[in-house]
Amino acid sequence: MDVSAYIQANREQFFADLKEWLAIPSISGNPAHHADVGRSAEWLAAHLRGLGWPTVEVWPTGTPDGPGLPAVFAEWPAEDPDAPSVVVYGHHDVQPVEPLEEWDTDPFTPTERGDSLYARGASDDKGQVFFHTLGVRAGMAAAGSGAPPVTIKLLVEGEEESGSVHFADLLRERRDRLACDAIVISDTTMWSADVPSMCTGMRGLTEAEVSLYGPSTDLHSGSFGGAVPNPLHAMAELLARLHDERGRVTLPGFYDDVVPLTDEERELFARLPFDEAAWLRTAGDSRAAYGEAGYSTLERVWARPTAEVNGMWGGHTGPGGKTIVPREAHAKLSFRLVAGQEPVKVQEAFRQWVAAHTPEGIRAEVRVPGGGVRPCFSPIDSAGVKAARRAMERAFGKEILFTREGGSGPEADLADILEAPLIFVAVGLDEDRIHAPNEKVEMPLLLKAAEAAAHLWDELATALR
Amino acid sequence: MDVSAYIQANREQFFADLKEWLAIPSISGNPAHHADVGRSAEWLAAHLRGLGWPTVEVWPTGTPDGPGLPAVFAEWPAEDPDAPSVVVYGHHDVQPVEPLEEWDTDPFTPTERGDSLYARGASDDKGQVFFHTLGVRAGMAAAGSGAPPVTIKLLVEGEEESGSVHFADLLRERRDRLACDAIVISDTTMWSADVPSMCTGMRGLTEAEVSLYGPSTDLHSGSFGGAVPNPLHAMAELLARLHDERGRVTLPGFYDDVVPLTDEERELFARLPFDEAAWLRTAGDSRAAYGEAGYSTLERVWARPTAEVNGMWGGHTGPGGKTIVPREAHAKLSFRLVAGQEPVKVQEAFRQWVAAHTPEGIRAEVRVPGGGVRPCFSPIDSAGVKAARRAMERAFGKEILFTREGGSGPEADLADILEAPLIFVAVGLDEDRIHAPNEKVEMPLLLKAAEAAAHLWDELATALR
Structure with a gap:
């Protein structure tokens, strides 16, 4: 039988x-x-x-x-x-x-x-x-x-x-x-x-939280606005730098260990009947695909590493206005990692990168919860x-x-x-x-x-x- | 008498x-x-x-x-x-x-x-x-x-x-x-x-709140991260663009109507016995003065307009990690205005600037509470x-x-x-x-x-x- x-x-x-x-x-x-x-x-x-x-x-x-x-x-x-x-x-x-x-x-x-x-x-x-x-x-x-x-x-x-x-x-x-x-x-x-x-x-995963500190207390923006560093501005600049104009992550060495996709694997991926419009609907009706230049959507999701800001907050977030220079800003990030990358190396690169891009007058703290998940x-x-x-x-x-x-x-x-x-x-x-x-x-x-x-x-x- | x-x-x-x-x-x-x-x-x-x-x-x-x-x-x-x-x-x-x-x-x-x-x-x-x-x-x-x-x-x-x-x-x-x-x-x-x-x-004042919307729901960053636009990334990029490398506000026409400081007024300001170290202590122990290049701290606070992010939030802001591509991001801003500037003109310039710098796949909304205060x-x-x-x-x-x-x-x-x-x-x-x-x-x-x-x-x- x-x-x-x-x-x-x-x-x-x-x-x-x-x-x-x-x-x-x-x-x-x-x-x-x-x-x-x-x-x-x-x-x-x-x-x-x-x-x-x-x-x-x-x-x-x-x-x-x-x-x-x-x-x-x-x-x-x-x-x-x-x-x-x-x-x-x-x-x-x-x-x-x-x-x-x-x-x-x-x-x-x-x-x-x-x-x-x-x-x-x-x-x-x-x-x-x-x-x-x-x-x-x-x-x-x-x-x-x-x-x-x-x-x-x-x-x-x-x-x-x-x-x-x-x-x-x-x-x-x-x-x-x-x-x-x-x-x-x-x-x-x-x-x-x-x-x-x-x-x-x-993909693997590692997470990080970064906090930027300015004045010891929220300041009146009339009295001090425009003359002291604003941690929210510093955070926006820091996170804006995380990707270049081609959608690539800018941490030094981030891609060094990545095992590249082979031509054969890319060719086989490309043969999958992928309907991007349908995929965008499953992606919370996202209005456009966007990611690292030179890669297809499937390649981006499956085989390319990412840096993603998962949360960000600071200053006045309640109803109405409050004209302050806030004392601090925070962000939570996660990195999806692919073959060859080590979570701990990425964590260290992130720490160094934050330190290198923290402007004068701002103090930065990076916290990394755990060792991450290897790809x-x-x-x-x-x-x-x-x-x-x-x-x-x-x-x-x-x-x-x-x-x-x-x-x-x-x-x-x-x-x-x-x-x-x-x-x-x-x-x-x-x-x-x-x-x-x-x-x-x-x-x-x-x-x-x-x-x-x-x-x-x-x-x-x-x-x- | x-x-x-x-x-x-x-x-x-x-x-x-x-x-x-x-x-x-x-x-x-x-x-x-x-x-x-x-x-x-x-x-x-x-x-x-x-x-x-x-x-x-x-x-x-x-x-x-x-x-x-x-x-x-x-x-x-x-x-x-x-x-x-x-x-x-x-x-x-x-x-x-x-x-x-x-x-x-x-x-x-x-x-x-x-x-x-x-x-x-x-x-x-x-x-x-x-x-x-x-x-x-x-x-x-x-x-x-x-x-x-x-x-x-x-x-x-x-x-x-x-x-x-x-x-x-x-x-x-x-x-x-x-x-x-x-x-x-x-x-x-x-x-x-x-x-x-x-x-x-x-100084005068006008406030604005900007919201950026991406997917209709928070997305799993493993399944979608790196392949759809992230509203927090877009917000960081938008707000990072708000100032140039000389600390100047980048809204088109922002400085056009500003009545410049006269040489005499600058000279008289300069004669005030200003102790910057003591001032920084009153500024919540700020670690450094920072602002528009070419102006003193007093000039920046008194006679130069500003754009200040007062609050920013989006995505996961609670304890622990949550590996999402968030659906939305928000920021509250205020602009201090000086002689010659009109709050409504600045509001309109901000609306246009946000529209011009909203990336594909992200929808932006700007809300302006009231007409502002004229300088x-x-x-x-x-x-x-x-x-x-x-x-x-x-x-x-x-x-x-x-x-x-x-x-x-x-x-x-x-x-x-x-x-x-x-x-x-x-x-x-x-x-x-x-x-x-x-x-x-x-x-x-x-x-x-x-x-x-x-x-x-x-x-x-x-x-x-």
Whole structure:
């Protein structure tokens, strides 16, 4: 029985099981549902044991400060002790469901309508964790083997939707058990149902707050206006300098470490059917695209670093006028970083740049909360990405294109702590309404994903050797 | 008996009367004291009648919306029907007294300590209104005449400390009665007790609020950052453009109408013993003076127009980070204007400038609250200023220098509505602590001012013919 036939034969049981899991309201952001997150972990562990996974463990998380929510770990070793090992990452906790009245059916009563399965977590991320359980079995059935061709280490986190607060610690603690040659991430999206694609990276992030101080008190602008430095003027000048006239960030060295887009990746991006007018509508009806000169909108969002002012304030901000030279001005900034950039280097460059551009009579302070999130990236010509692309192409029967994610996530911790390359294999869609009412997943895509996952272990067994 | 001898002879009664008036808590900003403002007007009217002023009236103010606080009008006609007429402006209402515990003696129990007389209103402005009552009598006594050499029209407002809300209407209503050839303002300060001076102008003021709108909602900076216009970036760029590298305001035509400082006025300003380090301490310990290149600090504050950002806000301003492209940004600005500039022209220039510098994809809105305050200015070589300077020099026995005021006030309405030049004759000091606890006035200066006022009518009778 080939992979596809096995998957079709087990289709009904697969969705019946998934629905059982989706019925558990494992909302990690709501303490009232923390017991449900525990039930969700136990349900998954029991299910994996029932499917024959040789090792299944529920891993508690937490610190001396308080308990965290459990992750599930399951391992199915390859027969060949020299076979590569692969960690598969997903999460079993889900987003809150408010506003409940906007759901057409109960979020924890999984409901099929056409090809769609509606439930909180259907796409993000229970459905996408679950296709792996079917994929492994389909691969073994097709090969007539009792074990997969690579050692699979499934790691299903329980705190992703509440900030993955204990995840990095868990990875460090369990580093030996999680040793691997590659990490498969199944928690992202494809371009569209018709245009299957793979993500190859996520942007990193670092934040900063800058404060400029002038006089020790707000001054009467009649008595002093025009004769002492105004911190709001200094802030406007400082932030206006942050970009040049080509939309490039002016911090010295900001682009030095950036891994440039290859011609091939740009060409593949350009083949995605991108409708800029429709995209602008999703961007809060923005009236125009604007960004770094020489790059397309998709390139700007996915593969170019940014400096963004997120908030700015100072002086009189209430009703009416107040003719003052204010004592201080503040701004919050964030930098999205791409392959090659280090958050701490950017933080240091920002500190130096602020110091260099603070005018006489103004005192500047820069605060940086935390170390930031590193970008993650897998080149499209790397062995793992090429193998996964072949697996996807075998399942979907068409060319797989590439995307990236503009946001930042705990995936960077996986790559950094486990020291292995990331491979993004996922079939979520932008229209799955994750984090919103009426979340759903396309059932045919989950089956395609299971098929791709079955092929993936074959491909990786060869590619990673 | 000459002017000085008359004043010395009447010194005690003068201060006894002033203390009686100062004991009335005529706080216009506090409705609980509005009856006291009425009593203050009646007291002054009765006192002036007692001094022989031929016409004394209490003028009610107010609109159909509600009553205002009364002004006092008194007229003493010259014998010669062709003599010039002069309006003398002051106010009889006072500032609130909180915090009361910081006063060394009760604010409404006038108390002498050395040469100082302590009471709320002693300097601002009852004492400065009152020296005119003594000055007129001294002048007539010295001339042996039953009338002054010019027709004097004393106008003592009751709402100056609460925004002069009905003052312009009052002036328009009573325009015929107030017809005059000059307006003497006794509500400002001199450089110092040792360096007597005259103010020659006050800056005008106009305010504006600008809002920049981008996406219809805050956007996730991971998904959209770097690819759509950010209103905070646009605001920083807009406001950074407001001044050039020489500290000049960049609105087209902004300086076109400015009456330039004359060499003589600059030279006289430069002779004022200005201690910039001490001034910076009063400027909230500002670390450096900064302003339009080519002008001194005093010139910048007194005689050059400014554009000042008073407040600015947008995006996330609370604790922690929020990685958004915000939907909007706001700023409040004020422009101080000098002789020759029109608030409405500056408002229009600002609107056009904002429109011209709003980037693609951003929508701008400019709101202008009211018509602004016009600047007022009397050239130092004008007949009225020269006459008043001679009168001051006769009283003080030394050269009188010139200052201006950086702030803005209702004096501009007087000049505009009555269509007459302003002459500032006043002896308040910066250290009189007006609007603060322990307000006081220097009694010897009030007597010098009375002497100057006595000479003033002689000088103006000739100069204004």
